[in-house]
């Protein structure tokens with residue numbers, strides 16, 4: 276599909292390649308299938324944010340770091356959803372004091388509500404807020420706390436617009452989504468009946484799945500049609516879909532080279548110059564599933580069974596176990612697909628002080644290097660800090 280020869284000559288491995296044409300097509304597809312506003316969860320991939328500026332209606336920023344990335348990429352403040360479970364006072368104060376046009380803040384606890392109230396009073400700012408409803412973990416508030424917050428919100432500075440809800444990623448079951456929709460309908464009704472509070476907005480992270488592995492193929496068109504039928508049951512308020520994986524995964528490729536090969540009585544082992552420090556396939560624990568990949572250069576040799584391993588000092592660093600593939604040679608390059616979401620942000624990238632991969636953006640047939648190799652040995656190096 277790509278001219279890998281040119282890419283590899285110029286950039287070497289390991290590298291990520293994020294293809295913006297694929298990304299934009301993907302957003303168009305999701306919008307046409309679902310028909311709702313999209314809020315991009317920046318945690319999935321920070322390198323594609325700027326290309327989504329005009330394509331999505333919001334950016335979910337779960338830390339001050341993500342906020343700074345978005346700010347420095349000139350994402351408009353009126354598209355920022357300031358979110359996250361740890362809202363540091365100084366950081367939130369910096370955002371709230373300096374900007375009166377933040378799209379909205381989320382509230383994950385009564386303490387967070389009180390913090391926002393204190394700051395809105397101090398700076399005489401009006402803000403819009405979504406309260407995150409818990410799905411039974413450390414995120415969001417209980418139904419009781421939600422009702423308490425709404426009941427006690429007797430000020431004109433915080434406007435509670437509605438609810439944020441996210442219970443988990445990679446949901447392949449329509450039934451699960453259907454239960455969540457039921458829950459959102461129920462709580463909307465309760466708030467109206469008990470507190471005379473009308474929800475204006477629901478921001479729903481429905482955790483749309485990506486099918487990463489061979490044999491996992493499914494009919495996404497039909498799946499999304501069923502999702503849409505469920506979403507249409509939601510209360511008739513403004514609905515936004517908070518998505519990371521489903522937006523970002525397909526645009527990403529990870530290029531990693533064969534640097535060593537060996538055979539023992541347990542099998543054939545291939546050592547690649549990348550590994551689980553850079554590559555995260557949800558559900559692919561210990562290389563038991565085969566992700567989609569290509570090999571460069573293309574081969575016509577016989578098929579051999581290999582274990583594809585990374586470069587970390589752990590037996591867990593197996594990208595794929597027991598895969599039948601064309602006979603390999605040193606310097607062959609694997610191009611792993613669908614790595615646009617979470618691989619570049621979630622990998623255990625500091626382990627073993629291996630360098631971080633380059634990041635290459637492909638857009639309109641040109642390649643742009645947006646991050647060079649980063650030496651993690653510098654980050655892992657102890658240097659006394661003058662206090």
Ligand SMILES: Cc1ncc(COP(=O)(O)O)c(C=O)c1O
Pocket residue numbers: 316319335441443444445480481482483517518519520521
């Ligand atoms: C609050 C919230 N919203 C949205 C997302 C994005 O989820 P996904 O990548 O499954 O779309 C996450 C992921 O962790 C999240 O925590």
